[in-house]
Amino acid sequence: MQKGQKISVVCIGAGPAGLTAAYILGKNNVKVTVLEKNPVYVGGISRTEIYKGFAFDIGGHRFFSKSQEIETLWKELLGEALLLRSRKSRILYKRKFFDYPLRAGNALRQLGIIETLRCIISYIHVRLYPNRNPQNFQDWVTNHFGKRLYTIFFRSYTEKVWGVPCTQISADWAAQRIKGLSLSKAIWNALWFKKQKQNSKNVIKTLIGSFHYPRRGPGMLWEKTKDRIKQQGNEVLLGMNVVEINLLKDKTWQIITEDPTQKRHEFFADHVISSMPIRELGEILKPTLPKVAKIAAASLQYRDFLTVALITKGKSLFDDNWIYIHDPSVQVGRIQNFKSWSPEMVPDLAYNCYGLEYFCFETDKIWSMPNDELIHMAINEMTQIGLIVPSDVVDGVVIRQPKAYPVYDDHYDTNVKTLQNVLENDYAGLHLVGRNGMHKYNNQDHAMMTAILTVKNILAGYQKYDVWTVNEDAEYHEEDKITSSKDI
Ligand SMILES: Cc1cc2nc3c(=O)[nH]c(=O)nc-3n(C[C@H](O)[C@H](O)[C@H](O)COP(=O)(O)OP(=O)(O)OC[C@H]3O[C@@H](n4cnc5c(N)ncnc54)[C@H](O)[C@@H]3O)c2cc1C
Structure with missing residues (x-):
């Protein structure tokens, strides 16, 4: 193992939280390295996968935020590439379509x-x-x-x-x-x-009739953010699975990664911003967590997710962005129509690309079914509910996303709070951000806001903001402490 370079901040994960933190740190001339285990993509759950020129999300990702700061950041990074799309979505129940809203x-x-x-x-x-x-x-x-x-x-x-x-x-x-x-x-x-x-104000956000969307999917935003971070002189290293996080005696951090060839690398930092799942963090943190916190971390649960993307040729039978499948006779939960999100999601407008979403656990049979069987099942289910003609299908591909959803069971809140207390008291310099990083079932804007406030805390040198009070609309609510988060 080579002795790594001394740096100020390491971000674990190149999802929205990790990349946002690194970008804002770079703007403030802080040396930062982002370590991402995925060898190909940045963006985390908000990545856009590409298959033979077809682009698709891990579930369609709408860009909508009540936070002006986040909207401004999206515009800054994407400019004209951020499209305003009108929404069409319906519910399918007993072979009938209900407009939704x-x-x-x-x-x-x-x-x-x-x-x-x-x-x-x-x-x-x-x-x-x-x-x-x-x-x-x-x-x-x-x-x-x-x-x-x-x-x-x-x-x-x-x-x-x-x-x-x-x-x-x-x-x-x-x-x-x-x-x-x-x-x-x-x-x-x-x-x-x-x-x-x-x-x-009375209309909940799931009913908003339009939303922003990058013309080549959310991954486009995160690729651009990665490029900006590199232009700032910092690094985003892919294929770097963080396997150890050690708090050293001098209160700095050592982070050890394994690359796809199992080679180990080490990095040093004054601060670690972690967006990896808390449960996994609890396993690799040293000094080892006290027993109660270790049990709390190990008790956190996740729901997994897989998408079967089907490519068809010819006229689509529907033009919705997505359809909720309330029909209990099929396993598919929701179907995305990526060409409706943006025409640039397909390489040729003669083709369609549908994302069939299956919610599952990694232990379920469906998770380990061979890909060709999954594609076969997806074609059958789409045909059964009348959304494709099977002879139109020309190709298919399967994407698995472990830990897509943090589960809010009866004990999750107590478990997270137990861990939070221990980390804040005994592991100074380790900051939890983002969705699985904080075990919060929230969107990109929330993940980004937790990253922004964490960076502000690091720059301030004390906990100016309580990141845990960012609500699911990405608004920071602690008015007595601070009212604006626009001071960097
Ligand atoms: C089906 C679905 C639909 C969604 N729709 C929307 C939507 O419409 N709009 C919206 O805004 N949001 C949506 N979201 C939520 C959005 O995807 C997340 O909020 C966002 O990606 C969270 O960002 P994050 O950086 O916190 O975490 P992630 O996106 O999970 O990123 C964490 C990163 O850390 C990396 N990592 C994990 N462990 C390690 C390790 N040991 N070493 C190195 N790297 C590691 C992961 O590979 C990943 O890249 C949706 C999510 C799902 C599942």
């Missing part, structure tokens, strides 16, 4: 008058006889919208995403995620002809 006429037509009446009666019933002590997701949603709307619009998709019955998902989770306007409330509003004002 819902529209009154369409919802009525698709549900039919009988089913609409059933939904209303079931809603009135639950208002009259609510469950006074909702214990789980099913109880909570049924309480708010009635059993029929729960069954049509929540159960199947939620169970596909999380892989457990809705009775095993906490009621807190439902309360947290289904806030403000929900799908069912949207139906309810639609049926009662309430007008939803797009882009008003």
Whole structure:
């Protein structure tokens, strides 16, 4: 092993959090090295994979943020390449398409008058006889919208995403995620002809009718950020799997990586910004974590994800950006139509590229199924739900994404807090950022904001900002401490 160069900051992971941190540090003339285990791509879960000229995301990535600071950064890095796209998305349930966001006429037509009446009666019933002590997701949603709307619009998709019955998902989770306007409330509003004002503060962000998107996918942003970091004189090293993180006696850090040939490299830094999953961090951190923190880290759970990208030739049968598949007879949870996200996602407009999303655990059979079987299954399912003609398929490819979602089980919050306390007290100079890095189920803008505030803390030399208070809209809420984060 060669003695590495002394540097100030090492960022673990070249996803949105790690690259944003490095870019902002570079702007402030700090020496930084980004270590990324993926040998090919930067961008982490927000990367864009390329296959024979077809580009696709790990799930379509909308660019939308309530934080002006993040929007400005996206523009700064992408300029004209950041397109404004209008959104078209629908729900497929029992071979019927429901516009999403819902529209009154369409919802009525698709549900039919009988089913609409059933939904209303079931809603009135639950208002009259609510469950006074909702214990789980099913109880909570049924309480708010009635059993029929729960069954049509929540159960199947939620169970596909999380892989457990809705009775095993906490009621807190439902309360947290289904806030403000929900799908069912949207139906309810639609049926009662309430007008939803797009882009008003009352409309939740999943319903916003347009979004920004880089013309060659989110990976384009992260490739450009990588280039800027290099122009700043810093390094983004790919194929560098961090296998040890050691706090040395002089309070600096030693980081050891393994490259794809198993060769080990070492780096030294005053600060480490980590966006790798906390559970893995807990295994490689030295001095070894106290037992309680080690158990807390090891207890964190993740949901994995795989995409089967199908390439077809000829006219597409739909032009949605994506379709939610609420039909329980197929395993696919959502289907992306990448040409609708941006025409530049396909090399030739005569072709289409669909991303079929399967939510799973690494231990599930589907995860280790051979790729040709997965492609075969994807073709069958797309055909069964009427979205392709099988003879149009010309190619397919499978992408697996472990730890796509941090799981919010009953103990995750306590586990994360236990770890956070230990790290803040005993491992000064180690900063957790991002999605799996903080075990927060959030978007790119949130990951970026945690990185920006962490850099500000490092530059300030003390914990000026509490990064854990960044909310899921990437807003920093600790007004008594500081109100603006635009001082660098
Ligand atoms: C299906 C799906 C759809 C999504 N849709 C959207 C959307 O529409 N809009 C949006 O803004 N966000 C979306 N997201 C969320 C977005 O992908 C994440 O919020 C974002 O990528 C998190 O950035 P990050 O840098 O924190 O983590 P990651 O993207 O996870 O990056 C972490 C990086 O660390 C690397 N790493 C891990 N371990 C090591 C190690 N030991 N050594 C070196 N490197 C390591 C990983 O390879 C990875 O590159 C979606 C996510 C999913 C799963």
